[in-house]
Amino acid sequence: MKRALNFNAGPAALPEAVLAKAEKEMMNYRSSGMGVMELSHRSKEFEDINEQTMNLMRSLLSIPDDYEILFLQGGASLQFTMVPMNLLEEGSSASYVLTGTWAEKALKEAQKIGNAVIAASSKDVNYRSIPSTSKFDIPDDSSYLHITTNNTIYGTQWHSFPESLPTPLVADMSSDILSRPLNLSSFGLIYAGAQKNLGPSGVTVVIIHKDLLKRSKTGLPSMLNYQVQAASKSLYNTPPTLSIYFLKLVLEWAEALGGVKQLEMMNKEKAALLYDAIDRSDGFYKGHAEKPSRSLMNITFTLANEDLTSAFLQEAEESGFIGLAGHRSVGGCRASTYNAVPFENVEKLADFMNRFRNRN
Template sequence: MNRALNFNAGPAALPVEVLKEAEQNLLNFSNTGMGIMELSHRSKEYQAVHDQAIALLRKLMAIPDDYEVLFIQGGASLQFSMVPMNLLGRGQAAHYVLSGSWSDKALKEADKIGETVIAASSKDQKYRFIPAYSQDDIPDNAAYLHITSNNTIYGTQWKTFPSNKKTPLVADMSSDILSRSLEVEQFDLIYAGAQKNLGPSGVTVVIIRKELLERSSENLPTMLNYNTFANDNSLYNTPPTLAIYLLSLVLKWADKQGGLQQIENTNEKKAKTLYDIIDESEGFYIGHAHKDSRSRMNVTFNLHSADLSKEFLQQAKEAGFVGLGGHRSIGGCRASIYNAVPEQHVEKLAAFMKAFKNKN
């Protein structure tokens, strides 16, 4: 079977090795006579999967013991509400750095919960860069500072992060978690929908400093309180068992690749391959993001005209490439090159881009 040249922004490519192992267990997992999605979430067989996923994530990201690892449903979009519901107290303000559409949506949800402040923004420049921001300027009543570490639509990414010495730092890492080395201690809460680098859609990972759990009010709805998940190992109700199983397989695969440093090196190489084509095209391909803010996960670009972009995407589709159209809100072109996208697929795309330029 020929695998598609999959550059979808999410749900995104999964490692072939993971899909093959999952396929083998769809009918009979661990000699139970049942598929993994048929097992009780209270069974010892599923418990082993659940615990392995948490352990592998802790290992790969070097998550300290004073952090909880939670598995929640609802995607990152639900976290736009859960974060302020749990962390934003009376007399406080939540500060948001706007670097793309998702951070803007997170702000709008927080506005419904309490007071918010736009700490910095690049919106008026069409989100072409990560706005400069110093957390030293944040006031004492700030509940937290929220950032989106990578912006799938506009193709920008934080290279360094604000210091959180005074104010808790919250990061939506849905599209670049597990793609590079970082110090979890820099953050107080990290959340990420799984469907980019972690696995399939259906499960959201939340990594939260334990002391922050004290902020959550008992008056919150049960399923919107982080303590519900922390107190029951994310097993208060039926979790998305199949998604968590696939998450555990992706984490096992990432560990076999050599961990985050090796994955980061590969991702840097893949991104350079495409950005070199853009930079050396003499303006034929026009990158959206400023060079110092470019994402290693989502390479966004345009061509000279809408008609030429349309022709590029049509010929790319005919050549077997999938998912190269830009987000519906801005158009253009986008290649999402998450962890599971093979280097060979990126090289094929680079060759196609070069050939298309030469013909046009």
């Protein structure tokens, strides 16, 4: 079967080895006579899947014991609400760094819960860069500082993280988690929807320092309370069992490849191919992000006009490339080169970009 050259921004490509293993186990997981989606979430088989997935996550990202790992539902968008509900202390504020659409949405949801303010923003330059930490304005009473580590729409990424902050750092890592090593001690809480680097849509990973769990108020709805979810090992209700199973398979695949350092090297090589095609095009392709802030996950660029952009996207689709249109809010083009996108597919795209430029 011919596979698409998939550059979708999310849900995104999954490793073919993962899909093949899932296909093999689809009808009969570990001689149970059932597929994973048929298993009770209280069964020994699924409890093992849940525990193995957490252990793999802890090992690959070097997560210390003083952090809890939660598998939740609702995507990163629900975390926009859960974070302030659980962490925004009474009489204090929450600080947000705006680097794109998703950071704006996170701020908007937090403002429904309490006092949430802008600590820094690059909106004045159309989100082409990551703000300097020297420009942060964090109120003394801030309960946390929220950042979005990779900005899928604008193609920017934090390449280093704020340190020695007066307040815990909270990060939406939906589109670059597992793409590079992390120093978890810099963060109070990390959350990530799975559908870009971790697996299919349906499960959201939350990594939270145990000290922050104490902030969760007893009056919160149980499903939205981090303490409740941690106490039940993310099994308070029926979890997204199939998505967690796929997450386990992706983590096993990443471990077999050599871990996060190997993935980071591969991601740098893939991104370099496309940025080289942009930079060597004499302005035919124009990257949106400033070079120091360029994302390794989402390469965004424009062409001279709409007609040329439409021709590029049409010819790309005819050649088997999927998902290269930019986000509807900004237009242009975008290639998402997440962990599972093979190097050879990126090579083919870079070659197509060069050939299209030569013809036009």
